[in-house]
Amino acid sequence: MCSYCGCRSIGIIGRFSTEHDELVNVTGLLRRAVAAGRTDEVAGLVDDVERLLHPHTDAEEAGLFAVLRRDEDFTEHIDALCGEHVDLDGLLARIRAGETELVARFDTELRAHxxxxxxxxxxxxxxxxxxxxxxxxxxxxxxxxxxxxLRSS
Structure with a gap:
């Protein structure tokens, strides 16, 4: 993750970055459970990913993305990132429905996003x-x- 520009010192960016770290960690647990054939753990781990992902993407879109979207230099990029949020949700729903072979794709797309x-x-x-x-x-x-x-308040 980024650590070179100081943007994590901005409160909301620091929050989003911490949430990114946690999403990667929980997705790693999901990926390892699927790889080891521990199917009994998959639904709970998908719940854990969703519990982190949805408030995170909602927060990004409601605040930072909404303000940046006003600048036409960012509009297309923001719209693409919002589309990726939708795509990640779709993949997660398919994994929940039993398409566990999509976990590696979800992990790759999450990390790229x-x-x-x-x-x-x-x-x-x-x-x-x-x-x-x-x-x-x-x-x-x-x-x-x-x-x-991840926030206590």
């Missing part, structure tokens, strides 16, 4: 958004109520 955010969008947002816009990101995110299960 995270890399686009961590090494592209997040650093770009650091140089694009000002203080008032970061406050708006925080307000929009909070108003949408997508609370991360």
């Amino acid at each position: 995270i890399q686009r955010e961590e090494n592209g969008l997040f650093p770009a947002s650091l140089t694009t958004l000002g203080g008032a816009e970061w406050e708006e990101v925080d307000e929009l995110t909070a108003a949408a109520s997508p609370v991360s299960p």
Whole structure:
């Protein structure tokens, strides 16, 4: 994950990056359970991924993406990232339905998506958004109520 530009020092970006790390970790558990044939663990691990993924993607879209989308230089990229959120949800639903062979694809697509955010969008947002816009990101995110299960409050 990104650690070179300092964007993790922005509260919401730090949150999203931490959530990315946790999503990768839980998806790794899912991948290993499928590879070992521990099918009894798959549904619970899919629940764990969803429990992290949905508040995360909802928060990104409600706050950071909504503010960045206003800049036409970001609109197409943001729309593509939102489409990837939908695609990841679809893959996860298929895995839940028994298509466990899709776990490797889900893992690959999740990691590629995270890399686009961590090494592209997040650093770009650091140089694009000002203080008032970061406050708006925080307000929009909070108003949408997508609370991360990683947050204690």
